Every structure is written in C-alpha cells, then in structure tokens.
Amino acid sequence: MTDHALPHDYPIPIDPADIDFMGHVNNASYLKWVQDAVLSHWRKIAPADAVASLLWVALKHEITYRKPTFLDDEVIATVLLEKVQGARAFYQTIIKRGEDVLAEVKSSWCCIDAETLRPARLASNVIERFFPDQTNGSTASA
Template sequence: MSAAPASSRFAFPIKVLPEDIDFMGHVNNARYLNWVQDAVLAHWNKLAPAEEVASKAWVALKHEITYRKPAFLEDDVIAQTVLERYNGARAFYHTVIQRGEEVLAEVKSSWCCIDAKTLRPARIGEHMREFFFPEGE
C-alpha cells in the first residue's frame, strides 16, 4: 500500500452540455459521476506510460458523492482530481468539482484496474509510483 502523499492535483475542464440539464434547470446529479469518471481516466491516460494505458482499463467500484451547489448550462466547471493511493489492483481518488472557487460536489471513489484483454483485476505495479507520486511533490 502506498504510504506516499497524494499525487499532484489534476485539473480536468468540463463542458456543460444541454443534455446535462434536468427538468429543474440545472445539471442532473447523475452527470457528476460521468465527470468524475472522465477526470480519473484522463489522469491515468496523461501520466501512465503508453503500454500501461493500452493494456489496462478501469472499472468503478464505489463513489461517495456530496453535492454542495448546482451547476448550470453556461458554467465554467472543472474537476480537480487526486490519486490518494493505490493498493494491489485498487486505486483511491478524491475529486472536487468546482465553478471558480465554489465547490459544487466532492467525490471519494475507488476503482479497480483490470487487464484490457482478460478483463480480470490487474495489480498496479510498484513501477507506476514514479509516474503518479514523483519524489519532491
């Protein structure tokens, strides 16, 4: 298990689309989970080596979300995600969805790394630590 501090914060810009808006005129709550998935996968794709990106996939195991404020169609929204730690095939993320300085939602999530061919859980190797938890950060 990782004893290292959390990875650097990864910023993922979000475009609010008309289809994200529900009958109450704001972003549907379920859409936030899509944003978290998009942010986590973008984080992996940006930092992991190409061979790891090609050979691994991710499935969500658990999301714990706290909604703070609604988002609307014209909002500039960003998801700030941090890989807190990983252990075996599991990775644990904390994502904050914001509009400027306002926190719209906070999400704690756990993910399972799987082999892209066999679709079985795949251990996240210790060699990945250097990409996600570089020394000095």
C-alpha cells in the first residue's frame, strides 16, 4: 500500500447468508464486501458534490484468498486508492481478522457521471483529498 494515500477501515458485517456449505464465507460475499468498502471510502473522503454527481462501476476484481472467514469473525477491510488514471481508479483492499490476512483484492473502477452515465474524469481537487501528502500529478494521471 502507498504510504501517502488515506486508508479507510471498513468493518464487515458477516451475515448467516454469507456462509456456504463448507461452513465459511462464500467467495461471492467478498465481492459485495469490497464494493461496500470502496464506496464507503469514496463517500467518506470525496466532497459531497462529487459524491452526489459521480457514481462508480467495478471493472475488475482480482482476489487472492488467504484464509477462510467464519460467521462469528470480526473482520475489517482496509481500502486504499492506489492511483487514478482518467476516469479509472485502482484500489487495493486487504480483508483481515485481527492480524490474519484473509484476502487481498486488487480492483479497478470506472467513474461515471450520475446524469449522463458516461465515464467522467475526477477533478484534481477531488483526487488530492485521497493523496494529501503528494503534490498534484504525482499519483493522478490525465
């Protein structure tokens, strides 16, 4: 994870419906968790006008499962925006139970205008909120 980006911790509620026939969380639940965590990160850091006018669509998730997750586990997803290129954002999400890494997720997302539903570039002042220790342009690409 990049030292200069603002991470976001998102507690994950595990529902009995998440549990599969083997007694642990079904792999499909991780996708829902990552989406919830990334969108929570966006809503927490982005300005209200950007949250209201821009939406996110997942383009790709690459999940590496490390350990199974169970119903009574206390799980936290730590989300980090790695970079922005045009209308695309690249995230890393680490899902942990205590110190145990349960899954690592690399995902890419497309920002879209809520009105036109067309791809939309993030303004530099929005991107800077996620990377407060870096100068404009060092993490975001046009």
